[in-house]
Amino acid sequence: MSVRLKFTLSYAGFVMVAGVLLLSAVWVFLLRDVPAVVATAGGVLQRSVLARNFAPAAGSVLVFLLAFGLLGGWVLAGRMLAPLTHITDAARTAADGSLSHRIRLEGPEDEFRELADAFDTMLARLEAHVAAQRRFAANASHELRTPLAITQALLEVARTDPAKNPRELFDRLHAVNARAIDLTEALLVLSRAEQATFTRERVDLSLLVEEAVETLLPIAEKRGVAIEDFGDVTPAVGSAALLLQMTTNLVHNAIVHNLPERGTVWVDTGVRSGTVVLTVENSGEVLSPQLVPTLTEPFRRDTERLRTDHAGVGLGLAIVKSIAEVHDGSLTITPRRGGGLRITVELPAFGPAWSPHQRPEGFR
16 A cells, blocks of 8 residues: 555544544433433433434444545645655656756755755765766776876887887886876775775874875985974874875875975874864965865866876875865865965864873874
């Protein structure tokens, strides 16, 4: 049976029960107190005659109540369930692949309105997620196709020109293959971050900064970039591997997108109002306000940013943003007045009882 029919039968059943109780009350409390013989102006009326006359009248009333309950219940159930029809239609439209449809249910702020609004919000997020996935897949396919095409071209040249220096060919193939590997690893990290399939543990973000700086110090020295890191113990919660990847990406981005010489990177960690804060600043070119919001888009490259052999695969800040979001944090990017960027990541602290000046026992 449909829900509308169930509601109709429920309404009719309730009306019938109420009618039976009412007629029973009339019988018990009125007819019970009537004497066996009642003298009237027209003669003598016996109680048994009243009882026989009451039964058909009561039956007629119950039949009317049943018809009224069924008809009224059907109409009321239809009006009550009308919002569900709109929600069902929207769900079927979404199941067919169209995520742009919205219910936009009008009326009072009741449970159906809340359900419809929640469904619209879900559709909006799903539509944005699917669009981002399609855009990301297209960009990833393009990026992966490039090194493969270059490799094929180099191999074709080597096959048609045996006299060509093989060492030069090997060096170029090695560089192209290394870039393809870096891109694939970055895609895997981004996918893992977006799925949020990781175990949360206690992590000291300041130690991850030290590890990232130590790892990237050779690249910084080669480019003449000085790194200054300072800060207190920063107790966060999350995946140590992903947070290390996030920190490494931020420091690496600050190094490679810096001044051609004598650049500086500043890294700071701290605790503020129940959140841990990681700030990475770097000197560099003056960036336009229109460019900054696009830097977290996958494979985003711009002529305003310096390009080097260490400039990455265009996923650095996209990975940072994704990791911050799956850790219930936020990423803020602002251009510095003298050039470069100031990037701030805020994450939930491990707990309000943690002291920023004392490393807890057993803390990672």
